[in-house]
Amino acid sequence: MEQLACFKCEVHSKTEQEEQFLKKALGKHILFQELTGTELHTLVMATQKLEVEPGARVQAQDTLGEYMFVVQSGELSLYCERKKTTYAKIKVGQIYGETDLLYGVPTAQALIADKKSTIWKLGQMTYRQVVAKHALEMDSDIKAALRKVKLFDGLPVPTLNKFADTLTRVHYKKGDKIIEKGEIGHIFYIIEKGKVKVHDIGIGDSQQVDSILEPGDSFGERALITGEPRAASITALSERVTLLVMNRVTFEETIGELEDALDFSNRLHSMKGLSIFAGSDLTEHEFERLADLVVKKTYSKGTKLVKAGSPYPPMLWMLQSGTVIVYGRSDHIYSMGAGDYLGDKSILNAKEHISSHDATCETEVTAYVLTREDVESIVVDVGRLGRSSGFAMSKRISSIGMEDLKLYKILGQGAFGKVWLCTTMEGGQTPYALKVINKRALLAQKQHRGVLREKEMLSMLNHPFILYLVSSFQDKNNLYLLLPLIQGGELFGVVSQRARRGRGIPKFEAAFYGAGIMEALGHFHHRYIAYRDLKLENCMIDAEGYIKIVDLGFAKIIVDKSYTFCGTPDYLAPEIIMAKGHNHAVDYWSFGVLMFELLVGRSPFSAPNQPQMKMFKRIVLVQYEFPMFMERLGNDLISKLLVRPVSARLGAQKNGSRAIRNHEFFLSNGIDSRSILKKEIQAPWIPEVKDPLDSHHFQDFSAIEKEKATGSPLTDQEQALFDQF
The missing domain is CATH 1.10.510.10 (Transferase(Phosphotransferase) domain 1)
Known part of the structure; x- marks a missing residue:
C-alpha cells in the first residue's frame, strides 16, 4: 500500500493528435472503457513512442510479455520462428499484448515490423499501478468522509469498508435540487466533487442561516435510520457536483440495520473489556461469533439475578444501564452499574457451584447476557479463557527434519520443485507429502514472499477441510514443507x-x-x-x-x-x-x-x-x-x-x-x-486406499531424478530472504 501510494507515473510528451489517437484506440478496449478521464489521460501520457524499421523485432519470441502495443502507422506480424509461420497481422489502430497488462506469460511468437512503423507501448507495472493507485485514493477519500460522520462512530473497520464499497456515484449540475425540504428521507450522501448549499433550514423563528458543504462533507445520514422528513433543502452550487449515495434499503440489505450494527460493535467492545476474554487466546472470528450470541435483556426493578445458597446461574451479565445491589453473608453491600459485570466465574467454573451472595436489580436494568453454553459452543475448551498467548499457532509444529524422513517416490512436479511421498524413519506408518521448493527458481520468478506467506498460513490454520503444516525446514538450495498426504487425489x-x-x-x-x-x-x-x-x-x-x-x-x-x-x-x-x-x-x-x-x-x-x-x-x-x-x-x-x-x-x-x-x-x-x-454425511465417493503408502490416485513421476540444485549458489543476501521460513 505504501509503495503504491508513493508511485509516480512516467510521462512521455505527445502531440495533441497523438493523444487523441491513443485515447480513441484505448477507449475501445474493455480494460480501458471503465477508466475515469483522469486515469485514461495518465495512461496515454505514460505510453512510449517507438519508431521501428522493417524487419525489426519489437518483441522476441519466448520472452516474458510485459508490454501492450498500439500501432499508429505501418504494420506488424506475429511470427513463429520455430515453424517459420506468420499467425496474424497487427494493423493501424489495433492493439496487441493487452493480456500482458494483467500478467506476463512467455510469448509464443515474435512481434516483427513488416514495414516502417510507429507504435506505442505501455508497461504492465505502469498500467496496474496507475489504476490501482487511483482506486486506492478514491477508497481512502470515501472512508475518510465516512469516519467524519458521528453517527457511524464505532462501526468496525470491515463494516465501514463494506459501506464504502456499496456507495454509488451520481452527478448534478449547478442549480439542481438534490433534496427538497419536507420530503421523506431515504438516501445518505457524501460529496466527492463540487459544493452544495444547505438552505431553508428549520421552521419559522427557528430558521438558521444557509451553509455550504464541500468535498468530504456528508448529509442525510439520519435517513438510514429514521426515514424522517428532510429539515432543509440542498442545491448544487458548483457547475458539476458528484455525490456518493446509498439508500436505506441497500444499506440494510448489505450491512443490516444501522442500530444493529452499532449495537453489535458495542457488544463486541463490552465483551473484549472483560478479563476472562481480554486474557484469552480467542481469534477475532471467535469474538465476533460470541458477540452474535450475546442477548440484550431488560430486568424490572426487584428482579433477583443471583440468590445466595442456590446454584449460580451459568451466565454472564454485562450491565449497560441501571443498578444492581450485591450483598453477601458478611452483610457487605456494594452497587454495580453500567460498565460493570457479574457471573464471569460461573463461565470459568466447569462445575455447578453455590452462590455466596445475592444480586438484585435496584432499578430497571439493561444488560448484555452470555450463557456458559453459548461460550462453550464457540471456544469448546473454557480453559482457553483467562490466559494470554496472542494469535498463536493452532497446533504444535513438529521438529521433523530431512534426516528423519524416508523418501519413496515423486507424486508431483511443478515450476518450483517436486512433491515426494515419504514417512518418518521411525514408525513409518504415517504417510506424508514433502513439498520441495527450489530457492533459485522462486527468486527468478519473484515468488519467494508467496511461499513464506503460505508457510505462515499453514501454521496458523486449523480446520478439518484445510491442509495443515506438519513441519518446515530448509537447506542452502531448497525450502521444505512437510504436509499430510491426502490420498484421494484432486x-x-x-x-x-x-x-x-x-x-x-x-x-x-x-x-x-x-x-x-x-x-x-x-x-x-x-x-x-x-x-x-x-x-x-x-x-x-x-x-x-x-x-x-x-x-x-x-x-x-x-x-x-x-x-x-x-x-x-x-x-x-x-x-x-x-x-x-x-x-x-x-x-x-x-x-x-x-x-x-x-x-x-x-x-x-x-x-x-x-x-x-x-x-x-x-x-x-x-x-x-x-x-x-x-x-x-x-x-x-x-x-x-x-x-x-x-x-x-x-x-x-x-x-x-x-x-x-x-x-x-x-x-x-x-x-x-x-x-x-462433523462428517456425519456419507461421502458420495470414498477413495480406495489399500495401505498407508497407497498413492495410485496420483500421477507417478518416479522416473524424475531426485531434486538437484539448479542455477548459481545463493548469495548471503539472497539466503537472508528466507530467514523467516
Whole structure:
C-alpha cells in the first residue's frame, strides 16, 4: 500500500493528435472503457513512442510479455520462428499484448515490423499501478468522509469498508435540487466533487442561516435510520457536483440495520473489556461469533439475578444501564452499574457451584447476557479463557527434519520443485507429502514472499477441510514443507470420472463438495484471509471422501483491499481483472465458477480455442448462460454468486458466508453446516486406499531424478530472504 501510494507515473510528451489517437484506440478496449478521464489521460501520457524499421523485432519470441502495443502507422506480424509461420497481422489502430497488462506469460511468437512503423507501448507495472493507485485514493477519500460522520462512530473497520464499497456515484449540475425540504428521507450522501448549499433550514423563528458543504462533507445520514422528513433543502452550487449515495434499503440489505450494527460493535467492545476474554487466546472470528450470541435483556426493578445458597446461574451479565445491589453473608453491600459485570466465574467454573451472595436489580436494568453454553459452543475448551498467548499457532509444529524422513517416490512436479511421498524413519506408518521448493527458481520468478506467506498460513490454520503444516525446514538450495498426504487425489479427477455425458456431477454430490469448500472458505474469511486461488485442482479428497483445500500460495490477510493480480484466469473475479482493489469476496465469485463447473461440467466463461482476453471480457461483463438441464436452485445460487458489484454478491452482504451455507440448494439436498463439519454425511465417493503408502490416485513421476540444485549458489543476501521460513 505504501509503495503504491508513493508511485509516480512516467510521462512521455505527445502531440495533441497523438493523444487523441491513443485515447480513441484505448477507449475501445474493455480494460480501458471503465477508466475515469483522469486515469485514461495518465495512461496515454505514460505510453512510449517507438519508431521501428522493417524487419525489426519489437518483441522476441519466448520472452516474458510485459508490454501492450498500439500501432499508429505501418504494420506488424506475429511470427513463429520455430515453424517459420506468420499467425496474424497487427494493423493501424489495433492493439496487441493487452493480456500482458494483467500478467506476463512467455510469448509464443515474435512481434516483427513488416514495414516502417510507429507504435506505442505501455508497461504492465505502469498500467496496474496507475489504476490501482487511483482506486486506492478514491477508497481512502470515501472512508475518510465516512469516519467524519458521528453517527457511524464505532462501526468496525470491515463494516465501514463494506459501506464504502456499496456507495454509488451520481452527478448534478449547478442549480439542481438534490433534496427538497419536507420530503421523506431515504438516501445518505457524501460529496466527492463540487459544493452544495444547505438552505431553508428549520421552521419559522427557528430558521438558521444557509451553509455550504464541500468535498468530504456528508448529509442525510439520519435517513438510514429514521426515514424522517428532510429539515432543509440542498442545491448544487458548483457547475458539476458528484455525490456518493446509498439508500436505506441497500444499506440494510448489505450491512443490516444501522442500530444493529452499532449495537453489535458495542457488544463486541463490552465483551473484549472483560478479563476472562481480554486474557484469552480467542481469534477475532471467535469474538465476533460470541458477540452474535450475546442477548440484550431488560430486568424490572426487584428482579433477583443471583440468590445466595442456590446454584449460580451459568451466565454472564454485562450491565449497560441501571443498578444492581450485591450483598453477601458478611452483610457487605456494594452497587454495580453500567460498565460493570457479574457471573464471569460461573463461565470459568466447569462445575455447578453455590452462590455466596445475592444480586438484585435496584432499578430497571439493561444488560448484555452470555450463557456458559453459548461460550462453550464457540471456544469448546473454557480453559482457553483467562490466559494470554496472542494469535498463536493452532497446533504444535513438529521438529521433523530431512534426516528423519524416508523418501519413496515423486507424486508431483511443478515450476518450483517436486512433491515426494515419504514417512518418518521411525514408525513409518504415517504417510506424508514433502513439498520441495527450489530457492533459485522462486527468486527468478519473484515468488519467494508467496511461499513464506503460505508457510505462515499453514501454521496458523486449523480446520478439518484445510491442509495443515506438519513441519518446515530448509537447506542452502531448497525450502521444505512437510504436509499430510491426502490420498484421494484432486476433486478435478473425481469430477472427470463421475460427470455424466454432457453435464456435471449429480446435484447431491455438487452440494456435498460445495458445502465442504464453503466451510473452509468461511474459516479463511473469518480470519480476514482471502484464499484467492479456488479451483477444482486445489480441492483434494481425503481418505473419508471429504474436501481438503490445499496450496495457500496466493492466500493473504486482507483487512481492507489488495491490488495484486493473482489467481487462475478462468476463476478470476471482475475486480481483480480491472485492478480496482479486492478483498475476500473474490472467493465467492470463484466459488460460483466452481459450482457451475460441478453442475454443468464446463467453465461458464471460457471456451476451447478462445483468446484469453475474450474470456476476461466475458467475465467483466458477466456473460454466461445456463444449459436447459440446470435446475432452479442451482441457477439461483450461481446467479447470486456471479455478480459483478461486490456489495450485491452473495456472501459479501450482511450475513456473510452463512448466506451461502444456508442457501436452499444445500438444505434441499440434506446438507447443513453442522452435519458436514462433523462428517456425519456419507461421502458420495470414498477413495480406495489399500495401505498407508497407497498413492495410485496420483500421477507417478518416479522416473524424475531426485531434486538437484539448479542455477548459481545463493548469495548471503539472497539466503537472508528466507530467514523467516
